[in-house]
Amino acid sequence: MRASARVVVLLGVVLLATGAHGVFGAHGASAQESPATTSAPPTTGTSAGPRIAGTLQAGTTPVAGVRVTVDAVDVAADPGFSARTESGADGTWSVVVPGPGTYRVAIDPATIPEGFALADPERSVLPRFPVFPGATVRTAVFELTSGDGGGRPGPPGRFDRLANLFVSGVRLGLIIGLASVGLSLVYGTTGLVNFAHGELVTLGGLLAWYLSTSAGGPGVTLVVAAVIAVVLAGAFGGALELGLWRPMVRRRSGAVARMLVSIGLALFLRHLYQVLFGGNPRSYREYATQPPFEIGPLRFPASTWVVMIVCLLVLVAVGVVLERTRFGTRDPGRGRRARPRRGLGHRRAARGASVWVGATGLAALGGVMLGVTQAVQWNMGFRLLLTMFAAVVLGGLGSAYGAMAGGLVVGVATEVGTYWIDADFKFAIALVILVLVLLVRPQGILGVRERIG
Amino acid sequence: MDWSGILEDGLRSALGLLAAVYALSAIGINLQFGYTGLVNYGQAGFLLVGAYGTAIAVDRWDWPLWVAFLVGMAAAVLLGLVLGIPTLRLRADYLAIVTISAAEILRITANSRAAQDVTGGPQGIKGIAGDFFDLNPFTGRFTLFGDVAYSARNLWVITVTWSLVVVISVLLYLLVRSPWGRVLKAIREDEDAARALGKNVFAFKMQSLVIGGVIGGIAGVMLAIDRQFVEPRNFESSITFLAYAALILGGVARILGPILGSMILWFFIVASQSFLTEAIENGFLGIDGLVTRDDVGPVRFMLVGLLIMLLVIFRPQGILGDRREVMLGE
Numbered sequence: 001m002r003a004s005a006r007v008v009v010l011l012g013v014v015l016l017a018t019g020a021h022g023v024f025g026a027h028g029a030s031a032q033e034s035p036a037t038t039s040a041p042p043t044t045g046t047s048a049g050p051r052i053a054g055t056l057q058a059g060t061t062p063v064a065g066v067r068v069t070v071d072a073v074d075v076a077a078d079p080g081f082s083a084r085t086e087s088g089a090d091g092t093w094s095v096v097v098p099g100p101g102t103y104r105v106a107i108d109p110a111t112i113p114e115g116f117a118l119a120d121p122e123r124s125v126l127p128r129f130p131v132f133p134g135a136t137v138r139t140a141v142f143e144l145t146s147g148d149g150g151g152r153p154g155p156p157g158r159f160d161r162l163a164n165l166f167v168s169g170v171r172l173g174l175i176i177g178l179a180s181v182g183l184s185l186v187y188g189t190t191g192l193v194n195f196a197h198g199e200l201v202t203l204g205g206l207l208a209w210y211l212s213t214s215a216g217g218p219g220v221t222l223v224v225a226a227v228i229a230v231v232l233a234g235a236f237g238g239a240l241e242l243g244l245w246r247p248m249v250r251r252r253s254g255a256v257a258r259m260l261v262s263i264g265l266a267l268f269l270r271h272l273y274q275v276l277f278g279g280n281p282r283s284y285r286e287y288a289t290q291p292p293f294e295i296g297p298l299r300f301p302a303s304t305w306v307v308m309i310v311c312l313l314v315l316v317a318v319g320v321v322l323e324r325t326r327f328g329t330r331d332p333g334r335g336r337r338a339r340p341r342r343g344l345g346h347r348r349a350a351r352g353a354s355v356w357v358g359a360t361g362l363a364a365l366g367g368v369m370l371g372v373t374q375a376v377q378w379n380m381g382f383r384l385l386l387t388m389f390a391a392v393v394l395g396g397l398g399s400a401y402g403a404m405a406g407g408l409v410v411g412v413a414t415e416v417g418t419y420w421i422d423a424d425f426k427f428a429i430a431l432v433i434l435v436l437v438l439l440v441r442p443q444g445i446l447g448v449r450e451r452i453g
Numbered sequence: 454m455d456w457s458g459i460l461e462d463g464l465r466s467a468l469g470l471l472a473a474v475y476a477l478s479a480i481g482i483n484l485q486f487g488y489t490g491l492v493n494y495g496q497a498g499f500l501l502v503g504a505y506g507t508a509i510a511v512d513r514w515d516w517p518l519w520v521a522f523l524v525g526m527a528a529a530v531l532l533g534l535v536l537g538i539p540t541l542r543l544r545a546d547y548l549a550i551v552t553i554s555a556a557e558i559l560r561i562t563a564n565s566r567a568a569q570d571v572t573g574g575p576q577g578i579k580g581i582a583g584d585f586f587d588l589n590p591f592t593g594r595f596t597l598f599g600d601v602a603y604s605a606r607n608l609w610v611i612t613v614t615w616s617l618v619v620v621i622s623v624l625l626y627l628l629v630r631s632p633w634g635r636v637l638k639a640i641r642e643d644e645d646a647a648r649a650l651g652k653n654v655f656a657f658k659m660q661s662l663v664i665g666g667v668i669g670g671i672a673g674v675m676l677a678i679d680r681q682f683v684e685p686r687n688f689e690s691s692i693t694f695l696a697y698a699a700l701i702l703g704g705v706a707r708i709l710g711p712i713l714g715s716m717i718l719w720f721f722i723v724a725s726q727s728f729l730t731e732a733i734e735n736g737f738l739g740i741d742g743l744v745t746r747d748d749v750g751p752v753r754f755m756l757v758g759l760l761i762m763l764l765v766i767f768r769p770q771g772i773l774g775d776r777r778e779v780m781l782g783e
Contacts, residue, residue: 071575079686082576193546248766256492256545260701260765263694267758271751275744386557389550397546424565431554438551439539 051137052105052129053094055087058116058144062091067108073128074279075101086111100133102279105140112144119143120299125423128375130280160297165416171304171373173411174311177404179366179381180388181318182359188398189355190245193259196266197363197388199273201381203233204364205371206277213285222286226368230361237360240265241353266382273378281375307369314365315404322400387414387427390434396444405445409433454731461600463724468597470607470679472719473614474672478696479703479711480621481668486697487706488629489661490641492545494693495536495552496669498559501688502528503670504677505563508578509571518584522674529670532559533663541658556690564685577684585610585678607679614675618712621668626708637661691754698761704773713772721760726753 052070056063064087072081077099087093097103106125109118118124123142131138183197204226210217211225220228244265248258293302363381370380391410395402410430417429437444466472478496485491506528510521536555540548563572572578591605591612603611628634636657639647648654677683695718696711703714729749732740744752770776 080576080684187546193549253766253769257765257769259492259546259549260697261762263697264758264761264765267691267694267761268755269758271754271758274751275748275755386554389554393547393550422565422567424567425561428558428561431558434554435539435551438543438547442539442543442547 050100050131051094051096052103052131052140053092053137054140054142056091056093056107056142056144062089063087063113063116063144064089064091065111065113066093067111068093068095069104069106069108070095070097071104071106072098073102073104075099075103077101097131100131102281103129103131105129107142116144119145128281132280162416162419163297164299165419166412167298167300167304169412169415170408171300171308171411172415173408174308174315175366175369175373175407176384176388176391176411177407178311178314178369179363179384180391180403180407181315181400182362183388184392184395184398184403185355185400186359187392188400189352190249191255191258192245192262193255195259195262195385196269198381198383198385199266199269200233200237200360200363201367201370201384201388202270202273202378203236203360203381204229204367205376205380206273206367206378207232207364208368208371209277209282209284209376213282222284222368222372226365229368230364233364234357234361237363238353238357240360241356245356246352270379270382277378279378281377283375284371287372303372307372310365311369314362318362318400383427387430390430393434394437394444396446399444399446402444402446454735454737458600459724459727459731462727463720465601465603466723467716467720468601468611468615469603469719470611470614470675472715473611473618474676474679475692475696475699475719476618476712476715477614477621477672477675478669478692479700479715480618480625481665481672482693482696482700483665483705483707483711484625484629484637484668485661485665487700487710488634488641489637489658490545490644491541491658491662491665492549493552493662493665494549494690495554495556496666496696497688497690497692498552498556499529499532499666499669500673500676500692501556501559501563501685502532503667503673504683504688505572505578506670507674508581508677508683511581512578513571518582521581525674526667526670529667530663533666534659537659537662541655541662553690553693556688556693560685560688563688573684575685577682579682581683582678582681610675610679614679617671617675621671622708622712629708633657633660694761695757698757698764701761701764701769701771704771704775705769706775707771707773710771710773717772718757722753722757725756726750729753 054068056066066087067084068087069082069084071083072079075081075098081098081103083095083097085093085095104125104127107118109124112118120143126140129138129140179201180197182200183194186192186194186197207229208222208225211220211228212222213219244261245258248261253261287301287303291301292299293305367381370384374380387410388407391406392403393406394409395404395406410433413433414426414429418426421429478500481499482493482496485493503525506525507518507521510516510524511518514521516524532555536548536552540551562568564575566574568574586606586609589605589609591608594602594604595608596602629637636647636652639650639652640654640657644654647657673688676687680687696715699714699718700711701714702718703712704710726749729740729744729752730746732738733744733746733749764771
């Protein structure tokens with residue numbers, strides 16, 4: 001493929017992007033709470049803006065004197081906004097905010113009076129609380145219980161809390177493992193450290209949202225939407241390999257050049273998603289509200305168990321493909337071979353494309369699972385990217401099983417770690433693990449020694 | 454369409470503070486990546502420790518700004534050592550992943566409530582550069598031409614920052630032509646060969662990483678001085694990637710590459726933003742049907758991403774570069 005052909009491919013991507021905007025944009029603006037509909041800058045001062053408010057009560061008893069803080073996370077009008085207040089004698093509180101955007105709303109558990117407690121100790125912070133354009137009052141809910149058992153069981157004990165954190169860690173770990181197997185396989189077969197992998201995860205989550213929940217989409221059930229999203233994303237991955245990466249390899253572009261191109265691609269895709277879907281986090285229709293489903297001390301929505309089972313089954317299937325089929329046993333992605341291949345022959349080239357299709361499909365499925373357990377957002381994959389790197393390096397760069405094992409370790413460590421460490425540092429735990437692994441055992445748990453130096 | 458307004462907006466930022474700060478960041482990356490072959494994706498972290506080191510020393514310890522500046526530089530040296538020791542013996546991929554992770558850890562830590570007493574958390578630290586602006590010799594408004602004008606305050610920061618760019622570039626010019634610089638290039642071309650010649654490759658890489666990081670730290674301090682304010686969101690990893698874009702645009706392993714690249718990049722970013730805003734208001738070429746004003750920010754980043762891809766694929770040596778000296782090409 002000559003240079004001109006590559007221009008055509010890139011132009012195609014751009015055209016698709018702008019064309020798609022017509023589709024998504026029209027529906028988004030009409031039906032959803034798209035942030036694109038505000039263009040007037042908010043009036044200055046804090047008196048005119050919308051409010052975030054709530055009432056703190058345990059059952060019907062108001063809880064007074066609890067400190068509430070509201071900080072801007074992503075607010076165009078005043079990125080540095082921060083305010084605190086206390087609940088009044090009737091339990092109500094209210095904060096005037098500078099404009100629409102995303103806020104972090106938190107109550108300080110230390111200020112909850114004696115005899116009351118959070119119904120769920122995890123829920124003292126709403127990290128991404130959206131205020132939509134045009135809204136005047138948004139209600140933030142924090143559930144409290146009175147110590148004498150007002151309706152709900154009292155605050156869970158130490159063991160219960162650890163058990164819950166462990167399960168949510170396994171859930172996160174399985175999702176990370178699923179999403180990052182592809183990252184590791186791509187590295188193992190082509191030597192590319194793909195900084196755009198997070199955007200492939202996002203692609204799955206967003207496509208499934210469009211197909212299942214968007215007002216303009218076909219509105220199929222989430223299972224069908226997930227399957228279609230994985231197929232479409234897989235096709236996109238194959239197209240990337242054929243239209244972008246393989247021509248670069250053929251031109252003998254080095255690993256660093258391809259890494260930089262993946263950064264450019266990530267910037268492009270991520271902000272394309274932002275234009276198409278807007279900035280707000282969204283949920284799948286079926287999972288917008290999820291009642292808890294209790295097993296012993298574990299309180300999780302039913303979807304948690306479904307997500308974990310799906311992830312496990314798919315990971316086992318990936319293992320079977322790698323172990324039992326000709327495709328898998330000759331694939332260097334399992335870490336048997338030391339070097340990425342140069343000068344792909346015809347057969348190997350076909351395998352390269354299928355690795356990309358599989359890697360992108362798995363990443364997309366990980367994105368759907370992440371969307372079910374958290375929310376769908378334009379940067380959801382990017383926020384997971386460094387955690388995926390941590391998992392992959394921990395397991396051994398290029399090893400598929402390593403990515404699964406690394407994902408589990410990282411997921412459990414980050415969640416359970418919040419028992420002792422401030423939840424702000426959740427994400428940093430994964431990265432600290434990463435740095436420590438490189439100090440102690442740089443080839444990772446399942447990696448090959450000769451690959452590292 | 455106000456074409457001259459768009460050009461003036463672009464030109465004002467091509468000569469402005471951000472262009473100078475990104476030029477400094479890219480000069481540091483140029484030493485590490487261009488001359489030594491080290492893939493440092495954590496330059497934002499070096500800017501952060503430089504800026505926070507200075508701000509904490511001024512605000513929390515009441516030290517004079519110039520001493521605080523040295524604290525910031527010491528913090529950048531320390532960060533370089535901490536990052537280099539585990540990773541410089543490993544392959545380039547690992548340094549890339551660890552540096553970007555470290556930059557994120559630093560940003561999360563600076564933003565966290567646990568560190569609020571030291572870093573101010575999300576609110577940051579305000580009012581750190583009184584000493585600097587007391588020295589401002591300029592008065593009144595300076596107009597280059599048309600709307601390309603700067604206030605006395607801006608002119609003072611810009612003059613100092615661009616002077617730093619020139620001084621550091623001259624020093625770097627001398628350094629890379631010294632025997633020391635030749636060893637760096639040898640390491641970039643073939644690490645094993647350099648080692649076979651008895652060079653301590655690890656030590657040279659470490660020196661390159663630390664010096665490049667300190668130049669990044671200076672960039673961070675100038676950014677903080679201009680804002681009179683440090684806050685975590687100023688140090689996101691997009692800084693690093695924009696600086697790489699500037700470097701590749703201008704030319705890797707060229708002294709003037711990062712400077713020219715940063716000026717052109719900022720012209721491109723700001724002019725494209727003005728253009729989009731104007732085009733949406735005036736319905737130019739039907740653009741208003743495709744994007745709204747809120748999309749201008751993201752579209753700008755899409756264009757930067759596309760620019761990086763096209764440059765690396767079609768012209769990895771950038772504007773000034775020499776293909777033989779660039780590790781991106783064949």
